[in-house]
Amino acid sequence: MEGADNIWNGTIYLRLMKKERGYMNRGLYLAYVCAGINAVIVGLSFLFTKTAINISNPIDTLAFRFTFAFITVLLLVMFKIVKVDLRLKSYYKLIPLTLFYPTFFFTFQAFGLESVPSSEAGILFATIPILTTILASFFLKEQTSAYQKLSILTSVFGVFYIFSMKGGTVSISNWVGISLLLISCISLSGYTVMARSLLKTFKPLDITFFMLGIGFFFFNTIAIYQHILNKSLQSMFIPLTNLNFVVSILFLGILASFVTSLLSNFILSKISASQMSVFSNMSTVVSIIAGGVILNEKIYLFHIVGSALIIIGVIGTNLLKDKHILKRTVT
Template identity: 25%
Template sequence: MKPVSQRAASLLLMLAAFLWGGSVIAQKWGVTHFPPLRLALLRGVGATLCLLPFWWGSNDRRPFKRGELPLLFSLAFLSMIGNQLANYYGLRTIPASEAGIIMGSTPVLTALLSALFFREPLTRRRTAGCLLSFIGIVLVVARPPQAQAVASWRGDLFVCLGVLSWVSYTLLARSILKEHSSLALTMATFSIGTMLIVPLAIWETAPLQSVPPSAWGALTYLILFASVIAFFAWNIGLQAVGPTRASIFSNLIPVTALVLGVVLLSETISIKQLAGMGLILVSVWMVNRREGES
């Protein structure tokens, strides 16, 4: 599959970010009723089964080269364990808004590591866009600390680990995407990652309590929308625009989570949060705009 246009890539990256924004709420609700390892296993199995018919009917069923296998296993580990599982454990002890603040560091960290390890140009405009987006994230999700909502430092550490894992996945995945389609990479990521989680989930001793229909609905969302559609869209966009420009769209995740919180949980949006959302949208435009455009 050839890379899509810049505009189409931007739309796909936005779609992935919006779906992942909804997944923050779904993950928070999911870990309330499922043990983290069991939730990760169910999500991985479901996503793999959903992707299987699409992958089987595609034109890219070429086996990966032996030399690519270590990188594939690394990507699967970073995605399924380093990112998803770390977020699950983090969201058990900290509120989703606090996790969103930490996730706001994704594009800044991606741009810095891209410049450091891959010599990707870090222009003043992109630097300013990354910093502006981080300020916007803080304005959107930062709230005065409350005694009943004080997060555990371990939860913060888990989410930080999840961010670092996702940045590493985004940077390393582009070498695979030069030779294989985004569907092939997504299928390999979930199938290998699920196999890595199986032995861990078997050892998990946490009992599975009665699961309400809403929790199964959250799991369904995580499988179909946050896994299959979002990962596929993200990898297509990543293939077209590169990791630095792709990562800036991750700042739309907490914005989406905030909007869904208003719709689903009757929360209110302050002027400060509206201003933060505006800064994030401006930062997306700044980083995504081509050099030389006014």
């Protein structure tokens, strides 16, 4: 009888392990799908950002962007569509996270882009997966296999290749703008690593709510302060009479801020920081396709070659894992 009980208990244990592994796999698949959706939204956001900045200035655009994003999540909470833990005493742990993103990331990006061409900025932002991998290995002790490191470099090289073929080169003489953009890159990498750790304690939606609230308060404070100094407060709202600006801000606020923040936080709860960060390069592929389809921009052979390298790098980073690394990732 004792032998039969052991066999029965062993069978139940195997079934439970198989069921648990199935849940893990579904979580990973969903994380990859969300990462793909996230890359598409970010890739399209470049088009809407260009439209908005042509009508308004970068700080006002960020203020309206986070206003729409925060109003969206507030409405969802008010109508009880989603639940958020509103106990403020638990949110102090998230303040350092919100300094990295959205505060530092968008602020240094906005001022850096004023003096650095977008082609140079694209090359600098391609380094984010490398920076994230280094920070994650140091602070989170996340391990990446040699194949994953090679895949990350392949993806980064794909972005470098596209922008260099477009005539992009990083000019050291423009060191102020480059420094600001590098701080922006480090800020996003810092957010990715820190969020990965905090998601063991906080729910993705709770972090998203707090991030958007800080973004709303910070960028509106700066925008209003600037307009008061310039005695142009009324002009701040003139862009809202432009339909193209409103459509752009709705996309940037609801999809490119609220949805992408929520997706990013969910993804980081399922996969490692380095795996998540390499998906950021996919936005380059999306922006190329969007430019060709929507703006009728020409797509050259170097676009295709670079995009192929990016895609190969993303796939390799997320598939070429050692078994012990995979176990650490899903736990």
